[in-house]
Amino acid sequence: MSNLYRETAGPAIALPVFDADANTEVAVVGAGFTGLSTALHLAERGIAVRLFDAQEPGWGASGRNGGQVNPGLKPDPETVERDFGEDLGARMNALAGTAPGLVFDLIARHRMDCEARRNGTLRAATRPRQAERLRATAAQFAARGAPVQVLQGEALERATGHRHYLSALLDRRGGDLHPLKFARGLARAALAAGAVLHADSRVSCVERAVGHWRLHVNGATATARQVVIATNGYTDDLWPGLRRTLVPVFGAIAATAPLSAAMAQAILPQRAALFEIGAITVYCRVDADQRLLIGGRGPMREVVEPRSLAHLARYARRLWPALEHVPFTHAWGGRLAMTRDHYPHVHEPADGILICLGYNGRGVAMATAMGEQLARRIVDPAGAFDMPITGPRAIPLHGLWPFGVRAAILKGRLADALG
Numbered sequence: 001m002s003n004l005y006r007e008t009a010g011p012a013i014a015l016p017v018f019d020a021d022a023n024t025e026v027a028v029v030g031a032g033f034t035g036l037s038t039a040l041h042l043a044e045r046g047i048a049v050r051l052f053d054a055q056e057p058g059w060g061a062s063g064r065n066g067g068q069v070n071p072g073l074k075p076d077p078e079t080v081e082r083d084f085g086e087d088l089g090a091r092m093n094a095l096a097g098t099a100p101g102l103v104f105d106l107i108a109r110h111r112m113d114c115e116a117r118r119n120g121t122l123r124a125a126t127r128p129r130q131a132e133r134l135r136a137t138a139a140q141f142a143a144r145g146a147p148v149q150v151l152q153g154e155a156l157e158r159a160t161g162h163r164h165y166l167s168a169l170l171d172r173r174g175g176d177l178h179p180l181k182f183a184r185g186l187a188r189a190a191l192a193a194g195a196v197l198h199a200d201s202r203v204s205c206v207e208r209a210v211g212h213w214r215l216h217v218n219g220a221t222a223t224a225r226q227v228v229i230a231t232n233g234y235t236d237d238l239w240p241g242l243r244r245t246l247v248p249v250f251g252a253i254a255a256t257a258p259l260s261a262a263m264a265q266a267i268l269p270q271r272a273a274l275f276e277i278g279a280i281t282v283y284c285r286v287d288a289d290q291r292l293l294i295g296g297r298g299p300m301r302e303v304v305e306p307r308s309l310a311h312l313a314r315y316a317r318r319l320w321p322a323l324e325h326v327p328f329t330h331a332w333g334g335r336l337a338m339t340r341d342h343y344p345h346v347h348e349p350a351d352g353i354l355i356c357l358g359y360n361g362r363g364v365a366m367a368t369a370m371g372e373q374l375a376r377r378i379v380d381p382a383g384a385f386d387m388p389i390t391g392p393r394a395i396p397l398h399g400l401w402p403f404g405v406r407a408a409i410l411k412g413r414l415a416d417a418l419g
């Protein structure tokens, strides 16, 4: 296994397997950022919560991602307000804009050691049409009071260490972190607040009983008044039809050996995390150990060795030719969940069931923020909720998604090539 984060996060937290019947107020399925943050915020409000993961906290996308703490939803603020109306749209934009702040506050409040840095994020344009779009995005963010700035020319070169991009939007709300350390930090904080966490505890069935729900786990039964399903790209058939509302996409990351001091100074010297806004997203950052991490679309299978991500290494060396003799030592991948409309989805398909997933590759901040929203919803169902709650809707022809994804990738490559 060549996942750098597993190598550097220290030992996993020892958690009990669920193997004896128990009762709880809230049962959470999935211990990624969504489930962990929900459990933490519920426990802090004095609610009895029990969290189940088929593996362990951070095993899914939350412990494998690019570590970029991105502000904003995938669609631009004006699109969000057009799609959901001025009031809800504005609240959704505010939630997504303040999500990085919530992450950094949680890290500080619970003293999590997860290499968090708030040096901003850069969205970079490689084509004139993208640069135009970026200017529009920047204007919309600025109109809503966000600390953003468009970098070009020398300023951009100082931020990236090359001249490959036309422009980039620096958003000072964002930053980066070690995602598996953050996931484990959330798990420790939830435990300290009184939540009960179980590893190696796949929930195989959720069924309705009188006045509560029954969850089957490892041959034992947990009963709960409320269930939260937070399984994102690893969604199975636990809730009927849920799998068909998402397209799981395989993302992958390659990491270099630690860079020399001179090289570390020359590559992303200001340490903002960067992503390109092309149809095929490439993202990179230099981590606390001075390794370059570069991510993009991966093969639709488990990635375990850098050789299978040669395309990312080649691209990195095109951006920074000095990397030519620097080896890529680690490679790994994971599943993120795309939705048809590019928004995260919250469903409440039955009384006492809440489902939240589909972050479209932007879940570090959003999933953490959604956990806080879900906890609030459970404690105060009539209170404000800053995301639309929709019915789970299957994507038409979902069975064809592997071909659809390939077609989208090819189309994206073409679109990028043509600008």
Ligand SMILES: Cc1cc2nc3c(=O)[nH]c(=O)nc-3n(C[C@H](O)[C@H](O)[C@H](O)COP(=O)(O)OP(=O)(O)OC[C@H]3O[C@@H](n4cnc5c(N)ncnc54)[C@H](O)[C@@H]3O)c2cc1C
Binding pocket: 029, 030, 031, 032, 033, 034, 035, 052, 053, 054, 055, 056, 057, 058, 059, 060, 061, 062, 063, 064, 065, 066, 067, 068, 069, 070, 201, 202, 203, 204, 230, 231, 232, 233, 234, 235, 236, 238, 250, 251, 252, 253, 283, 295, 333, 334, 335, 336, 337, 356, 357, 359, 360, 361, 362, 363, 364, 365, 366, 367
């Ligand atoms: C390679 C990659 C790079 C990414 N880079 C970024 C980035 O830089 N910035 C960003 O914002 N986002 C990024 N993302 C997306 C981000 O990681 C996700 O949006 C976020 O982690 C989703 O968190 P989650 O808690 O919803 O799901 P996950 O972290 O995927 O957790 C789901 C959990 O559910 C568990 N599970 C599933 N079924 C069951 C069951 N039946 N019973 C019990 N447990 C179950 C799984 O074991 C898993 O642990 C990236 C994703 C990938 C894959």
